[in-house]
Amino acid sequence: MLELRGLTVRHGSVPALDRVGVTLEGGRITCVLGENGSGKSTLVSVLSGLRRHDEGELLLDGVPVRFPSPRAARAAGIATVWQDLAVAPLLSVWRNLCLGAEPTRGAWPLRRLDVDAARETTVRALERIGVTGVDPDQPVNSLRPGLRQSLAIARAVHYGARALVLDEPTEPMTIAQHTLVGQAVLGARAQGLAVVLVTHNPRYAHLVGDRFLLLARGQVAGDLTRADVDSDDLTRLMAGGEELTALTTRLQELHPELGDR
Template sequence: MTDKTTGTHGAVLKDAPPEGDGPLVELRGAGKSYGNVRALHGVDLTVHAGRVTCVLGDNGAGKSTLIKIISGLHQHTEGEFLVDGAPVRFTSPREALDKGIATVYQDLATVPLMPVWRNFFLGSEMTRGPWPVRRLDIARMKRTADEELRNMGIVLNDLEQPIGTLSGGQRQSVAIARAVYFGARVLILDEPTAALGVKQSGVVLKYIAAARERGLGVIFITHNPHHAYMVGDHFSVLRLGTLELSADRAEVGLEELTNHMAGGAELAALKHELSQVRGVDVEELPEEGDLTAPVAKSPEGTS
């Protein structure tokens, strides 16, 4: 087994998350307000080890705010946020990372002109020799990066190549493997397939499934219901800052999930009006009452 050491951020790799049936991360009626603006309200979310929780929503639905709360960038202003069953209120992303919550953002936090191995350890470089003349242990970092990438099923012929020369899917995969190595138990993926083509999206989805198989709890943020349904175990749909749908895979089909994601309830209500417009085909639009997926109850006082 690869020798695991602490990085400069203090996170330690664990071979597997602690055993237990309880959720790794749980939100209970969580919300966030910025002054008079309520960005998120009454959201319930649970993340279990070995499961992919998909959070879907259109632009402005509250996905980014949700990420910021869980990753420690912002604090919630209502409800509860629990990690391993204990209430927490992170003041920085470093605190979230120390609890095993890692976030892979769309920009991936990589340096395009640096080699793959250097990006893998960026900010957490291995060193050797006595202080104060310690120097980078380049051979060990290359060997470790190669082993960890291969453990995730990622085989790169040349770790010296600039990471910017990799495809979008490969860069996402390296970022996922890096988060797993540095101790992630909960992995938040922020729209990892948004700017990718079909083939590269498939590469990323494969490694999301690989992270689940390694026992991580994955939060997959996306606006693509088809990608979510390929790997998801639970689906939460946000709309205007509130939870519109919360359902396990066995309780909702792809068509129902897509309808909720696309605002199917509103489309059903407008079907009659749209039918009066010349050139608009409304035959495929849902009828009122067609959406049979379990719908999360709206908190009292919200519309």
């Protein structure tokens, strides 16, 4: 549904992404892995409408698109969950989920916010991605980071996003928080969204991912499925560029259709 073809983004004369090609299908989690500076954040910027590509194409359902703003990307159904989330921290969980689309009851001029409906919508939206036991009245800043991400994911699914892009928090998360986010991400996948998960953690990637896009110096150094690699392979690939090169060469021998990547 979302496809990158020969996508190139330059910062000055240096390509941060260099002829990247990948198809991001609905109901799949594509993990983007790579060393610092390999182009992961640039990929997120393009998908989320923060940056425009210089060459190549970004296709949505086969139609070339170019997002002039993050709002345009969101309107096209691509939701990005940022490291510091754009939710209102002092407001309640339900206010954050319903922000801008609060349910009302009664007819004008007596129309009022329907708080009960908003609470229920929020609990259901969270349940839909497998998150239970959250008090919709608690302020968002009292939620653990993993739950905050889950809330942002629930919001994206609730408002009908088709693709979900997650940039991994740089702050280390506990296992419990990773589990929560993993659960929400799997929930989004089950709802048919195309999930793009940028991560530095190959074990986590292998746990939740269907597909692994390895970037090195802005190029696709590997486009692998679970059938191609196990968790140890991914860890080794992340640890050493040399191994990555060797694997790329081997895969290109086995699959000439991969071409010069």
